[in-house]
Amino acid sequence: MDELVARKISEPPSVAAWRNAAAEAAAAAGDGDALELVELFFFAYRDFVGDADRLLENYGFGRAHHRVLHFVNRRPGLTIAALLDILRITKQSLNRVLKQLLEAGFVEARAGVVDRRQRLLYPTPKGAALARDLAALQSARFLKVMDELPPAARGAASKFLFAMIDSGERERVRAHLAYAKAAGAAT
Amino acid sequence: MDELVARKISEPPSVAAWRNAAAEAAAAAGDGDALELVELFFFAYRDFVGDADRLLENYGFGRAHHRVLHFVNRRPGLTIAALLDILRITKQSLNRVLKQLLEAGFVEARAGVVDRRQRLLYPTPKGAALARDLAALQSARFLKVMDELPPAARGAASKFLFAMIDSGERERVRAHLAYAKAAGAAT
DNA sequence: CTATTTACGTCAACTATATTGACATAAATC
DNA sequence: GATTTATGTCAATATAGTTGACGTAAATAG
Numbered sequence: 355m356d357e358l359v360a361r362k363i364s365e366p367p368s369v370a371a372w373r374n375a376a377a378e379a380a381a382a383a384g385d386g387d388a389l390e391l392v393e394l395f396f397f398a399y400r401d402f403v404g405d406a407d408r409l410l411e412n413y414g415f416g417r418a419h420h421r422v423l424h425f426v427n428r429r430p431g432l433t434i435a436a437l438l439d440i441l442r443i444t445k446q447s448l449n450r451v452l453k454q455l456l457e458a459g460f461v462e463a464r465a466g467v468v469d470r471r472q473r474l475l476y477p478t479p480k481g482a483a484l485a486r487d488l489a490a491l492q493s494a495r496f497l498k499v500m501d502e503l504p505p506a507a508r509g510a511a512s513k514f515l516f517a518m519i520d521s522g523e524r525e526r527v528r529a530h531l532a533y534a535k536a537a538g539a540a541t
Numbered sequence: 542m543d544e545l546v547a548r549k550i551s552e553p554p555s556v557a558a559w560r561n562a563a564a565e566a567a568a569a570a571g572d573g574d575a576l577e578l579v580e581l582f583f584f585a586y587r588d589f590v591g592d593a594d595r596l597l598e599n600y601g602f603g604r605a606h607h608r609v610l611h612f613v614n615r616r617p618g619l620t621i622a623a624l625l626d627i628l629r630i631t632k633q634s635l636n637r638v639l640k641q642l643l644e645a646g647f648v649e650a651r652a653g654v655v656d657r658r659q660r661l662l663y664p665t666p667k668g669a670a671l672a673r674d675l676a677a678l679q680s681a682r683f684l685k686v687m688d689e690l691p692p693a694a695r696g697a698a699s700k701f702l703f704a705m706i707d708s709g710e711r712e713r714v715r716a717h718l719a720y721a722k723a724a725g726a727a728t
Numbered sequence: 729c730t731a732t733t734t735a736c737g738t739c740a741a742c743t744a745t746a747t748t749g750a751c752a753t754a755a756a757t758c
Numbered sequence: 759g760a761t762t763t764a765t766g767t768c769a770a771t772a773t774a775g776t777t778g779a780c781g782t783a784a785a786t787a788g
Contacts, residue, residue, distance in 0.1 A: 603772095603773060603774075604773090604774085605773075605774060605775085630774085630775070630776090631775075631776065631777080633775090633776080633777090634774065634775050634776075637773095637774085637775095638773095638774085656784080656785070657783085657784060657785085658783065658784050658785070
C-alpha cells in the first residue's frame with residue numbers, strides 16, 4: 355500500500371503543463387468568491403440528495419436505484435443503452451440495481467416492438483408512485499428556494515445550473531429535457 | 542436476496558403520512574419546472590466533480606482525499622473532530638483516507654498546543670499546491686459560468702446555492718465560510 | 729489523587745457502488 | 759450465412775462508506 359501510493363504521487367509531466375494554466379485562470383480573478391461557490395455547491399448537493407436518501411432507506415434502496423427509477427419514470431420505454439448513456443456507468447453496474455428494481459416490481463421491461471433485442475423499461479404503478487414521491491421531495495426543496503429568493507434571482511437558477519454543465523454535454527441534456535417534457539412523464 | 546428485498550418493500554406506515562404531504566406540496570405548483578431543476582442540478586454536479594476527479598487520478602487519490610485535503614487546506618489547524626463534523630462520515634472512514642494523505646506527505650498533523658490530545662491538521666507545501674490546483678479547476682468553472690451568464694443573474698448563484706442548504710445547516714456553513722475567510726486560507 | 733470523560737486510533741466484518749475483462753445469446757443486418 | 763448489435767452474466771477488484779468493539783493518552787471533575 356505504501357508502494358502503491360509512493361508509485362503514484364510523483365507528478366506526471368502532462369499535469370504540470372495545464373496545472374499552471376488552470377491556476378492562472380482562477381488566480382486572475384478574485385478566487386475567494388469562486389471558492390465560496392465551490393463549497394456552497396458541495397453543501398447544497400449534500401443536502402439535496404439527503405432528502406431522497408432518507409426516503410429510499412425505507413425501501414432498502416440506494417442512490418443508484420433512485421437514478422434508475424427516476425429516468426425510467428421520466429422517459430418510459432427507455433432502452434438499456436439509453437439509460438447507460440445517461441448514467442455513464444457500465445452495464446454490469448446498472449444490471450445489479452436494475453435487477454433489484456425489476457424483481458421488487460418497481461420497474462418492468464417489455465421487449466421492443468421494432469427491435470426485439472431491446473428491453474424497454476417502464477415504471478410499474480408502484481414504481482411511478484415512488485418516483486413521484488422522490489421527485490416531490492426534491493422539487494419541494496427547489497420550490498421553497500424559489501420562494502425564499504428575491505424574485506429577480508428566481509429565473510437565474512436554471513440558467514446558472516445549465517451553464518455549469520460541460521458545454522459538450524448541454525445539447526444532450528437539452529434533448530433529454532425536451533424528450534421528457536414531450537413524453538409527458540411529469541412528476 | 543429476494544427475501545431481503547421482499548422484506549423491505551412494503552411501505553411502512555410512517556412513510557405514507559408525509560408522502561402525501563410532500564406530494565401535495567410539489568403538485569401544488571407546476572412541478573415540471575422543478576423537475577427540470579432537479580435534473581439540471583444532477584448533471585451540473587456530475588460535471589463539476591468530474592474536473593477534479595480527472596486531476597486526482599494522476600495522484601492515485603479519489604474524491605474522499607479531495608474533500609479532506611480541501612478542508613484541511615481551507616482551514617489549517619483543523620482538528621479531527623471538526624473535520625468529521627464537516628464531512629459527516631465516521632472516523633474509521635476518515636482515517637483510511639487521512640492516513641494515506643499523511644503518509645504521502647500532503648497533510649501533516651501536529652499535536653494541539655492547548656489540548657495535546659488533538660491532532661491539528663495542516664497541508665504541507667505539496668498538499669497546498671494540489672489543493673490549489675483542484676480549487677483552481679473548480680473555480681475556473683464558476684468563473685466561466687459567471688462570464689456566460691447575463692450580468693443580472695450573476696449575483697443570484699450564491700444566494701441560490703445558499704438557499705438550497707438545509708435551513709438548520711446554514712448557520713454552520715456561514716460560520717465555516719467566515720472562519721476560512723478570516724484564516725486567510727485562500728486558494 | 730482517583731475517576732471519568734474526551735479525542736483519537738485501530739481491528740474486523742460488512743454494504744453499496746463502481747470498475748475491467750471475458751464470454752454467452754438472440755435478434756437484426758449485411 | 760456471417761457479422762454486428764443489444765443485452766445478460768460470471769468473476770475479480772477498488773473505493774468509500776457503515777457498525778461495533780476495544781485501546782490509549784490527555785484533560786477534567788470529584
